[in-house]
Amino acid sequence: YNPDILAMGKPMLGLCYGHQLLCHRLGGQVEMGETHEFGAAYLHVHKAEGVLAGLDERERVWMSHRDHVAALPPGFAVLGSTEDCPVAAMGDAERKIYGLQFHPEVTHTVRGMEILNNFAALCGAERNWTMERYTEETIERIQGQAKGRNVFLFVSGGVDSSVAFLLLNRALGAERVLGLHIDNGFMREGETAMVERLMKGAGLHNLEVVDASAEFLAATAEIADPEEKRRRIGEEFIRVRDRALAALALDPDEWLLGQGTLYTDTIESGGTENAAVIKTHHNRVGVIDQLLAEGKVVEPLDQLYKDEARTLGETLGLPHHLVWRHPFPGPGLAVRALCSDGPDAEDADSGLALETVAEAQKVAATFGLVLDVLPLRSVGVQGDSRTYAHPAVVSGQREWKTLEALSTELTNNFPSINRVIYLLGPTPRPQQNIKAGYLTRDRLDLLRRADAISMEALERHGLMEEVTQMPTVLLPLSSDGVQESVVLRPIATSDFMTARFCPLPQAFLDDVCERLLALTGIEAVFYDITHKPPGTVEWE
Template identity: 40%
Template sequence: MPDLPDHVVVLDFGGQYAHLIANRVRGLGVYSLVVQPEDFDAALAARAAGVILSGGPQSVTDAHVDLMRLRLEAFGKPLLGICFGHQLLAKLFGGELAHGCDRQYGPTSIRCVAGARLFAGLPVEQSVWMSHGDHVAHVPSGFRVAASSDSCAVAAYEAEGRDIFGLQFHPEVVHTPHGGALLKNFLALCRIETPWRADGMRQRVVDQTRAAAGDATLFLLVSGGVDSLVALQVCIEAVGPGRVRSLHVDTGLMRLGESDDILRFLAAEGFANIEIERAEALFLRELAGVADPEKKRAIIGRLFVDVLRARLRALDLGDDWKLVQGTIYPDTIESGGTKNAARIKTHHNRVPEIQQMIDRGLVVEPLRDLYKDEVRLLGRELGLPQALLDRHPFPGPGLGIRLLCHDGSPGPEGFADQPKLERILQHGAGTPPSRDRISISTIHYPLSTDQVGSQQPPGEGAGSPIRRKSILRGRILPVRSVGVQGDERSYRHPAVVWSPTGPWPGWPALNAVAAQLVNQLADINRVVICLDDLSGVDFSLRETYVARDGLDRLRQVDDLLHRRIAHIPEIWQAPAIALPLFDADGRQAFVLRPVCSRDAMTADVYPIDFDLLADLSREIRAVPGAGHLFYDITTKPPGTIEWE
């Protein structure tokens, strides 16, 4: 590699953000390489100006230490460990780790030690993004703690006299506000004499797509989402419109009027060679009786391939064609698509049938190394209209993964974490929990002045007494959803919280409640709130599968909710989810999951106006069969944006 500029190596231990680290480093003007740990040899070490160890889904083992001792112990240039990498460096140099005691997922406040080098010029107290179960209990000899939080004594450390640093949190994600400055301070210690400047993203991606296409005709499945439409425009620029064919598959899993809207939109924007396949009957037949979310995703991905092959036979294109997918990097990561990564969920573009085509060189993925924010930037470079780029992301499997299913088996009779839930809430309330209803617990929080204004809970005017107490109750629900915790997949329950007396705490208190519950209760990976008083409501699990009646109900709820929140630009995506939970009147529970994000790797909760949420909770009952509305207040991590 004689022509490489000065660079930093990112060792990929399989964390969700390994390539994001490399992306952020390049954005700061330093070239970066992503390397598997076992491939980091003496030649690479000699050329590297510094090394960053990524996070990972596993715990540090002696094998990891032995592997890296040969490669890093004598490495005299700057080292930075992040999350798993932070723990690995600590153990490598003689520190001690502890396992699974104080889990942290999402935003955390840390306090920096005076003189800590990576934190130079930054606030003493700052918010960072955590996602870990294990932690450093004692730093190695010759190291010192550089930052700590209330529940993590060693949030950061540094070596005395050497450029070795560890961060338990993730500086590379946008939800660590000063993360870019931290990385910049580290890079300043690396001897970079040839700063790196990227070529225009547009030309680079178009050239790579042209090379991957060769002489083949490109066939693209267009969902109507940002990713597939940007991929389509890249292909047109790469090989010309005459060699690009597009197919939109109406799976019957689309939002209300989605397929027809997509075709009208594409026609108006001048896209050609786009056809539609009405395949609702096929998809619903194959999904009948399937409850497992991974099986649903696999079936949907396989059916896309079957429809594609049937259409190719009808078009008589022969063998000289390649499939184009709008896969972006988070899809690859969550599907366990790098060597050390854990599978969070299998995306429909990574099912075995697709993987076999990838292995045979029959798949072109122009966006596979890009994040969602970069896809939108590329779309702007390509001249696509802003209205298209601002569309809320919609998953390829559509409503098939937003209609949660249940096979009719008995639900759990209780949860091991319920006593712990009571103890946590008792500590917050300062009063003994009720003993007569084991599934209900109570917590009291003072209403604060931040409630006055647009985020005010219903019924609390500016003249309301600030000293009133808000009483919240909670219950673990018997459904499960996918999450990502410590770079690993979780499949756990949500806890629902409500206020039987009416007044609610402000959003800071609600966010703190959600973080505390998810971090300390192993049974759950999400927290939702409900403005209805659920004290006397009993939910039952019912046998539920992907079928037309349930999809139509979800379509109506989804359409109503999205029309009412369409004016809020801060909401990046807002899945509406149907749960297999029904009240005594047979009304189904739904979830609204609005998030704020930039790259889909992390996400914040949108603090909705409580009056608007009250209106939404009331209005969805106009949809036949729709009942209680839950509002998801879980960050990513620990909850993925989609529930399945």
């Protein structure tokens, strides 16, 4: 942060923390709010002027904050508020300085683009950014960075790595680009064969496939901590790269590492100067950070969000079905199979007070639902920071609006709860406890089959395009110390900075729940009813 920016006399727009920073530096007051806001909220527009010009009296916006503006700086007026945030929008029309506590840049602020357009108009900015122009500039950037060297890229088969692979081929030519698809043992059922088929179908034949599942399983053996799992996976990718280069007799000094990193990944990994680490992406572990510092990593998508990467893919001519595949994380099922050292370790690390559980149960009862807090933890994002807290499980009559309201109420008011899931079956839920469980072939095979059942059900019910992504998560939660539980996490989003959980039809729920419970090794099925924030899309 450079304080001289505030003295430039230019139009300014502060979002979320930027809103609070403007207030603090310009003479107002910022305080911790009594109620936190994560997810959907309704903005009451007091003055439809400045950046809020043209908005209605009530607009849906997306929040993620704990602190709030308690007193305005001199010259500012309140432009909008929410039920829990008295200064959700403020402005100084004379100086053209505005602050918004909510996030207009994300999809789930319904008229966010109008707000940003209003600010662009106040700045007199030209609207000359196009995907075609970005493509041309990025190709020039790749060529300038490579300077005669070649690029080696891990290709998972997801949209990010596929688009990056095609763009690198366009920029350098197929003879200077090598794609490597690694079967790390964490792939979905039949994924490796499908990736090879899709790449060749798109005209990309410079792809090698390597089975390194044994190495990755060894590297992550008996590791329960999610950050440590991601770190080990990221570092094993580099070791596999070096072995592949050696096997192909390629000079490492002549080959740069290419990655399909998005701007979202950089933010969540704490990769910008003031960003907190939410979860370390496998392409942001220490050894890769070192390569970045040395200028040995090419990231052609690092300024794009997911929706923009998809637009770029279509601009480049990738097939529609490849561009719109459900995303799959680089570490694969490793971050969807939660691990645990067992009940003793979880109890020692938990920090969950019985009083908290009792209070949360009282809140759930007012919604006509029964609640328990699970003896395990998942990763979340609240107020732009990482949380590692407990999911609450609720059961009772399923009414989506009620469940959404309860989920928001719990995560806004109980810091030790960052995710809420609903019991699909069986009813009643077995008496479950955490059990020891790690990344083993048996657990991963069970998750692979459960994931395939879930994806097949989406296809069968015609829901693949309605749902942006639906991770199937394996929990080491058991009544007998042998069986486990799964969670379905269907979400809708375009940018992946925020997401809403998807309420899916009863016919789908009955179908998929019955099939999953018939799977040997699965004793309970849950449904994640948490937006992002406060819950990340992946559980780890």
